[in-house]
Amino acid sequence: MAKHKRSAAKEQSKLQEDAESGLRVDDGGTGGVGEASGGSIVSVENLSFSYGSGLVLDDVTFSISRDDFVGLIGPNGSGKSTLVKLLMGLNKPDSGRISLFGKDIGSFNDWGKIAYVPQKASQVDPLFPITVREVVEMGLLSKKRFPKILISEDKFKVDKALKIVGMEGFSGRRIGELSGGQQQRVFIARAVVSSPQLLVLDEPTVGVDQATQVKFYELLGNLNRAGIAIILISHDIGMITRFVTKVAVLSGKLVFYGTHKQFCSSDQVLGVLAKHHHLLDLGCNYEKHKR
């Protein structure tokens, strides 16, 4: 498995190189607006949102840069899914501003740069007749213009993406037959197949055993080092804090946003979180052991 991952990282950087050398012509429009604003690819200012009654998100402000791996944590119902749905343009903010790659979300149309794995993706209709390969192909086809046709190069991209997540032996299997963890890896493959620059995952490991989760987060770490910014939502704080570069704690308001180190030394934040977590495993002790 370890061998897989190393080669997976290599595969991914190859994917990135391909993208950089050939496909990536436009870089946010005016010669890299992203770079100009300190490499920020997501920027949220004073964002508020409600589904009708009661604010779900209250005056949230933060920004994410190209090399970030952000762990977005918070108790159930704290607005994590709502926040990423706003970032994906699935909901409209009540007030505040969202910019993606330097463009206001209202005029942003380069969705090919972003890949999203929603929370319910882990609840696949078990009878849906679709193979692993077909699911990954969706990631390519959805970014194409009409007529949407797969060319021979796409076949290699799909193979590569399946290899990255260690699912190359499953391409002809019906996705409903696979375990939750395997399905989730297929969704990651669908997300990375189009060489996105930002990968957004909403609780991707619900119902997956712990050993598999660790492997999965390591895989995300590799993708991040290969140049993909990642937003990972989880309610399992202890599991993810050791893999991410930044931690965001949401509870209606954005309670904390900073590096992992700042997170572990912020007694105030730890105090807030302790109320919601019986076992105060915030991934900070683990870090001490490691050092």
Added chain:
Amino acid sequence: MLEILGYSFMQKALLTGVVIAIACSLLGVFLVLRRYSLIGDGLAHISFGGIALGLLFGVAPVLFALAFAALSAIAILKIKEKARIQGDTAIGIVSHAALGLGIFIISIARGFNVDMLSYLFGSILAISTLEVITSVLLAGAVVALIMIFYHDLTFVAFDEDSAKASGIDAGFLNTLLIVLTAVTIVSAMKVTGLLLASSLIVLPAASSLQVAKSFRKALFFSALIAIVSVVAGLALAYHFDFAASGTIVLLNFVFFCILFAVRSFLRR
């Protein structure tokens, strides 16, 4: 047996029946997977109301039904969106209103009961060349549009949120799917009858889903089952003087039972 192909009425019946079977069975896969199986039935009721209105006003009933069904289809989507009502309840509201309207019109206008029956049950072995051309063109256009939007329709059916986040216009595709279903139902009306058209949406798709592993195969098997049942059904109906639409529906049900048994057997 093959000599029946020499009759022009049989050629017309086969051609129209097969094209409509393909349109219905392809749409059916998307609709059944989206838990929208009964939309065909609902739109059949709606078309019935549209036909009655058309006959009442003395304007081309089929065109009238087409517009009426397409508008009602959009109304169903809007009700589902705005009124916090599940998909099948929205279908129920609109289709029963239209069915009620149809029956009401028949009762006050009298005199076209016989026409109405031919729309309900179809008269595939006695259709005119114009009806053949209309049905084939409409159903052919439906099949072409499904082919063009195949990938996006599949993505939305499988995972609507991801599809939207990829920049796919799910709202447009949902409207397209339901309007195409309305067009198919109406194009099938005079030929196979409203009842047969809606059964060709549900049964071949449900049968195919018993065994298909991939989406391409699901569409292929669904169309194959529908075609075989139409061709065999027409032959049997002609030979034994059965009602064509009833025979085709029953054959479809037999296919479903066989595939269901095959699947139960394979699972063990």
